[in-house]
Amino acid sequence: MFPLSRVIISAALLLTVSLMVQAETFTFTAIPDADASRLQERFDKVADYLSAELGVEVKYIPVKSYAAAITAFRNNQVQLAWFGGLSGVQARRLVVNSEAIAQGYEDQLFKTYFIAHHSTGMTAAETFPLGIEGKTFTFGSKGSTSGRLMPEFHIREQFKMAPEQAFARVGYSGDHSRTIAQVQAGAYQVGAVNYQVWETELASGKIDPTKVSVIWSTPTYPDYQWTIRGDVDARYGGNFKQRVTQALLNMSDPNLLASFPRQSFLPASNQDYAPIENTAQAIGLLD
Structure with a gap:
């Protein structure tokens, strides 16, 4: 039999590891399409909202360029990103099983x-x-x-x-x-x-x-969307992707929505952005 002290230490270590997993920060970024201070204010609010909804620490990480947002997503420095239509297509082509999960109501007809x-x-x-x-x-x-x-x-x-x-x-x-x-x-x-x-x-x-x-x-086209990595369930626990999706779809605070500005968020899929991918290929913007 193991000495009682060893059992206690082992249990304490398991608890510590469990708490570390639970406390792992979920990070996201956004393409820098406007003034940086405005983006920081907007997405800090989103981080607070998601933290409360998901029960984990959520942090917004600003980037300097569209390419940097894609790189951060590819390298798993962020697990979620608010991309434009093209940057989302580019990012999903680089990260296996990543998915567009939500778009603004207005993003259907941008x-x-x-x-x-x-x-x-x-x-x-x-x-x-x-x-x-x-x-x-x-x-x-x-x-x-x-x-x-x-x-x-x-x-x-x-x-x-x-x-x-x-x-x-x-x-x-x-x-x-x-x-x-x-x-x-x-x-x-x-x-x-x-x-x-x-x-x-x-x-x-x-x-x-x-x-x-x-x-x-111009005529309308699909644009902005939230894209999430395909490995978040393994990293943050089962059904995490669905929980993030639901939190975004449930966003209803008028002040929070107005900062985008969007009237609401709707479900999205990779297929919604096929027209963007086809256009990018047609003019040589995709490999």
């Missing part, structure tokens, strides 16, 4: 605004603005669905050439807020921007409509 500096003389139109050819043009991040993938797709469709051939100069601002700022300042004549970032900044008074305005809106 769109991109083309915006122009007032000096161009261009105004809102129902059809693609052919007058942008030969002007200076800025996308957002190179990995952005709304700020690069979809606008580039439409540019190629209309002009039958790459953006670098269609425009006098092409830039990549890095995020939608900077795209708006650069076009408003006249650094670029035309740009492509996430329609929700535009509407949010317009409502908050950050946009001067006498200097920059929307000249065209």
Whole structure:
């Protein structure tokens, strides 16, 4: 028989290991599509909400770029991510069994605004603005669905050439807020921007409509979604993926939803983003 002291020590060690497993932090990130301070405020609230719903510590980890968000997900530095359509497709191709689990109500029918500096003389139109050819043009991040993938797709469709051939100069601002700022300042004549970032900044008074305005809106497409790694059940306990999914779908606090902004979250699947994957392949953005 084992001495009583050894049994007690073994039991204590087992309890310690059990508590460590229970206390393991669940981490998530998000593509940096807007001002960093705004993202930190938004996703710290999400972390607090998920912590309460899941009964584990949840931490938001900011990243500097879309590529960094994908890398963090691939390397298991984060287990959940708020991706755009393209970045989600890219991440899921790198992590076996990862899944899109929830999308915003608005993400079913997302769109991109083309915006122009007032000096161009261009105004809102129902059809693609052919007058942008030969002007200076800025996308957002190179990995952005709304700020690069979809606008580039439409540019190629209309002009039958790459953006670098269609425009006098092409830039990549890095995020939608900077795209708006650069076009408003006249650094670029035309740009492509996430329609929700535009509407949010317009409502908050950050946009001067006498200097920059929307000249065209793309047809709708699927965009942002929450994507989770396929190994979370093994790491955090059975049914954890479903618990995370349900917590996201149950998010109902108006203040929390408004920070996205989304009216609610709905179930999502990898198949929902097949149109994004097909478009990315068609213009050479996927290997």
